[in-house]
Each structure stands twice: as structure tokens, then as C-alpha cells.
Amino acid sequence: MDEKALSTTSPFYTLDAFNGDRAPAVMQAIEAAMQADEHLWQMLIQNDEALENRLKQQGVQTPEAFQSIKWDNAMLLFTSCVELTNDGRPLHLGETLTRERFGRFPHGEGSALAYLLEHIRPNRSITDNDGQALYDRMINGLEQLSHGCQDAHRGHDRFENGSGGMRIHGYLSTDEVQQLRKDFASRAWTASYDEPLDGGVADVAKHLSALLKAAERRRVGLALRSHR
Numbered sequence: 001m002d003e004k005a006l007s008t009t010s011p012f013y014t015l016d017a018f019n020g021d022r023a024p025a026v027m028q029a030i031e032a033a034m035q036a037d038e039h040l041w042q043m044l045i046q047n048d049e050a051l052e053n054r055l056k057q058q059g060v061q062t063p064e065a066f067q068s069i070k071w072d073n074a075m076l077l078f079t080s081c082v083e084l085t086n087d088g089r090p091l092h093l094g095e096t097l098t099r100e101r102f103g104r105f106p107h108g109e110g111s112a113l114a115y116l117l118e119h120i121r122p123n124r125s126i127t128d129n130d131g132q133a134l135y136d137r138m139i140n141g142l143e144q145l146s147h148g149c150q151d152a153h154r155g156h157d158r159f160e161n162g163s164g165g166m167r168i169h170g171y172l173s174t175d176e177v178q179q180l181r182k183d184f185a186s187r188a189w190t191a192s193y194d195e196p197l198d199g200g201v202a203d204v205a206k207h208l209s210a211l212l213k214a215a216e217r218r219r220v221g222l223a224l225r226s227h228r
């Protein structure tokens with residue numbers, strides 16, 4: 001693949017081990033609290049002892065009081081849902097080189113997933129309805145991972161504007177990771193003939209597949225995060 005120099009200000013993208021099963025409830029509770037309704041947040045903390053303990057360990061003395069938490073929404077979502085090792089550190093997935101190659105892709109804003117979605121196409125050899133349905137499901141999974149935290153209906157991206165430069169773009173649950181890995185391995189897709197980087201889609205596919213497999217082995221979900 002031909003390499004292009006990226007701006008030094010281009011964000012670095014990571015696929016983080018993430019509790020995608022907890023994330024929807026956290027996001028919904030944050031949304032409600034931002035509208036001055038903390039009931040969902042209080043119920044979430046009361047019903048999720050592990051989350052309550054995690055926030056306390058991170059210095060939040062009264063996790064049930066949303067207004068007492070000084071983090072921005074992106075940081076709160078990430079802290080609530082990132083998967084940790086036994087010693088309390090973020091769980092890293094895949095090899096270091098794989099993460100680095102995925103992290104700053106040599107095109108556009110540096111997002112490998114954005115490039116993949118723009119230049120992936122259905123495999124011409126798949127013409128039946130089942131094949132098209134598989135491809136569509138795969139694209140839906142990639143889009144959920146790429147920008148599932150956006151809310152087009154409300155017209156905002158509350159989890160993509162962290163004050164420290166961190167952005168949570170989207171996420172997948174454990175089951176969704178497994179499904180996407182299977183769909184992606186089916187080769188129901190191919191690269192567009194006019195993609196700008198020779199071998200670009202293949203390169204992204206290689207690293208994405210490795211990270212999906214790593215998440216599946218660890219039985220965790222994923223989040224796409226970027227930071228500068």
C-alpha cells in the first residue's frame with residue numbers, strides 16, 4: 001500500500017475493549033441527566049454495583065449524584081465501559097504493531113474504518129438475497145462501530161466532543177463483535193476498483209480482522225475511540 005504523510009494533528013484511532021452491553025444504558029442515563037433528569041442515572045448506579053465501585057475507585061465519592069461528576073460525557077462513558085485487567089488497567093487487544101497500523105491510517109483524517117466504509121463493495125460473486133443480507137448486516141455493524149454514538153435525531157455528538165480531545169465514535173457488544181467477525185470473514189465484500197490507495201482496503205481488513213478476533217477471544221465488546 002502506498003503511504004502518504006499525515007498531518008501531525010491527525011487523531012490516533014484505537015479499538016478498545018469495551019462493555020458494549022452496558023454502554024446503551026450509560027448513554028441513555030447521561031442523555032437524561034443532561035436534560036436535568038437524573039432518575040435514570042441514579043437507577044443505573046443502584047442496579048450496577050460494579051459500575052458504582054469502578055467510579056468510586058476513580059475518585060467519584062457519590063456516583064449516584066450525576067452533577068458531582070466533573071468529567072465530560074466522553075470520559076464518563078469511556079471510564080464506565082472500558083474493560084480492565086485484574087490490576088485495573090485498560091485491557092489491550094491485539095499486537096502493538098497491529099494497533100499502530102490501524103491507529104493512524106494514511107488517508108484523510110486517519111480513520112481506517114472510514115476508509116473501509118467508503119471503498120468497500122459487495123462481492124460480485126454473491127448475487128442471492130442471503131449474500132446481500134449478510135453484506136448489509138456487516139455494513140450495519142461497521143457503521144455502528146464507526147459512529148454509533150452519534151445521534152442524528154437530536155443533532156448532536158455528545159460523546160465525540162471530549163474536552164481532553166478524546167472522542168468515542170461507536171461501539172459493539174460482545175455478541176455484535178462475534179457477528180461482525182463472522183460476517184467479515186465471509187468475504188461477502190470486495191474493494192472498489194478505484195480505491196485511492198493500492199491495497200488500502202486489504203490492509204484495513206487485515207488489521208480489523210485481527211482486532212475483532214482478539215476481542216472475540218477475550219469475550220469483550222469494542223469501542224472506536226480517537227484522541228490527539
